[in-house]
Amino acid sequence: MQEQSDLEREALNAALVVDPAFSGRDMPEIPSAAPETELGLYNTAGQLVAGAGPARADAATAPALGLPAGHDSQEWLVAVVPVAAGEKTTGALRAASPAARVWQRVGIGWAALLAAGLLAVAVAWLLARKLARQISRPMEQLAEASVRLGHGEFDLQLPHTGVLEVDRAGSALNAAAASLGELVTREQRLAANVSHQLRTPLTGLRATLEHALSDPTADLRAAARQAIGSADKLESTIADVMTLTRxxxxxxxxxxxxxxxxxxxxxxxxxxxxxxxxxxxxxxxxxxxxxxxxxxxxxxxxxxxxxxxxxxxxxxxxxxxxxxxxxxxxxxxxxxxxxxxxxxxxxxxxxxxxxxxxxxxxxxxxxxxxxxxxxxxxxxxxxxxxxxxxxxxxxx
Structure with a gap:
């Protein structure tokens, strides 16, 4: 892990400074340790001669000095680098930091990752909701406009939404509504025109038939011929008005x-x-x-x-x-x-x-x-x- 690598790097840097032929009677100089970190130099007897650390080499440091390992403490994270003169080990440098600090840093790291993840999820949710609204609202408007069109409202003007597909569908629905409105208006006008033009011929036909029925001396054949002529006129009027109105x-x-x-x-x-x-x-x-x-x-x-x-x-x-x-x-x-x-x-x-x-x-x-x-x-x-x-x- 990163903490272990940092401790090893600090011990190696100190090993480059310490004279391998240091004497237990002389106090060798070692670099200052990082905050909340112990850096100590041990001789081959396992005694602390400089820096900070336990007075006797612990379980992690003793093997580097050729000494039997003692009880291992879980409270410290330790990195040990031997100090050698030629092929002979003259001591060891021990860099250590409290394990609680390591776990604290790990917890902070995981908390930061979790916060970043939650933030990403929240941003994604907000963007998805906004996008969903951008799409769902125009679709609702399309559905509402379709219902209105089905109820005979042809003055539709769907607004521009910025969504290409929805705008195309809206434009098509607007055009369809305008065409249907024009068609219905034309047919309504046609019906009104035909009704108006048939009013007088129908009145005349009715008068002819009523007169023939009410007059016992009326010539029914002549009345029938006149009625047939009136019916032909009605048929011609319908055809003419339909053709001329369109x-x-x-x-x-x-x-x-x-x-x-x-x-x-x-x-x-x-x-x-x-x-x-x-x-x-x-x-x-x-x-x-x-x-x-x-x-x-x-x-x-x-x-x-x-x-x-x-x-x-x-x-x-x-x-x-x-x-x-x-x-x-x-x-x-x-x-x-x-x-x-x-x-x-x-x-x-x-x-x-x-x-x-x-x-x-x-x-x-x-x-x-x-x-x-x-x-x-x-x-x-x-x-x-x-x-x-x-x-x-x-x-x-």
Whole structure:
């Protein structure tokens, strides 16, 4: 052990200083011993002649002098180095320190090692806990966000955590939530659009059937044919609204707006007449055919005429005008006093309506490359659909 090596080194250093031919009658000089260490010089008779130590050579020192070993004491740690002149041993140097001091140093060493080990374990535990929190908290946030997403909350914005894998998963979840939110919103809007556009045709179909049932003299075959026509119109409306809500559709070349408007007007004469409200149609002669999507124009005019039926009063006027760079289609009635708020915003209605129709009509007009305006508020309410004369952007 280290203590034994230190004692041997100290005895050897002293042996280099002591004259091997020292006389028992002379007091030889030996180096000073280290603190708490005995350093003594013994002659061949086993007597202490210089330094500190037991008066007679102990069990560790006697063999180096050729003397029989006595009782060995466990209280001291001893290192002995012979002093020789030639081949003759003239004495021995004994270096010793208390065994209790050795064990004390060993205990201090082990205590230091234990403290260092405990400190290392504590630091490792703290670092592991911090790292675990850095990973577990973002994972908990991912789990919470997944639950919220499952409950229909699509406005997720998971924060940056600094953990590459977790951040990638969070970004993917954010993107998925945004896509799902957009999809759900689009489908909800589609359902609202279809519901709004089917309201008037369904009312007409119901009125036809109720009239046929309540009038004993009614022609049931004619009523059935009319109902089938209304059902076909419903089916066509559903297909048109689904197609138009999901994005722009290709334009048809050379659409005859006069014929298209006449067809729309023929469908609305009856519902308006049932409320004692005439429909006046005016078609300019200089309106050239346009490249537009006719189904979209039909749906826009259906919305405007239904709006006039539900919220307006008096005569309804449908007019087609030729402008320099566009064709204008006006739908006006004597209702007047349109609300001040933007009635084209979805959900906005000044008279208890659904707030869907005008928003849908404006979106379809923009998809056509045109515009839908509230061109007059008073004394009559007038909406104007502007269709550009040039070929629509989405035309093939």
């Amino acid at each position: 994005g722009p559709v290709p334009a048809s070349p050379e659409v005859d707006l006069a014929a298209l408007v006449d067809g729309i007007a023929s469908l609305w004469h009856g519902p308006l007449a049932a409320r004692a409200r005439p429909l006046r149609v005016s078609l300019a002669e200089d309106v050239a055919p346009l490249a537009v999507a006719p189904r979209a124009v039909e749906q826009i005019l259906d919305v405007l005429l239904d709006n006039a039926l539900q919220h307006g009063s008096g005569t309804v006027r449908l007019e087609v005008r030729a402008l320099e760079r566009a064709v204008a289609i006006d739908v006006a009635d004597s209702g007047g006093n349109a609300p001040d708020e933007d009635i084209f915003l979805r959900g906005t209605s000044g008279d208890g309506g659904t707030g869907v129709g005008l928003a849908l009509a404006r979106q379809m007009a923009e998809d056509l490359g045109g515009r839908l305006l509230l061109s007059r508020r008073s004394p009559e309410t007038q909406f104007t659909l502007l269709l550009p004369r040039q070929k629509a952007p989405d035309a093939p």
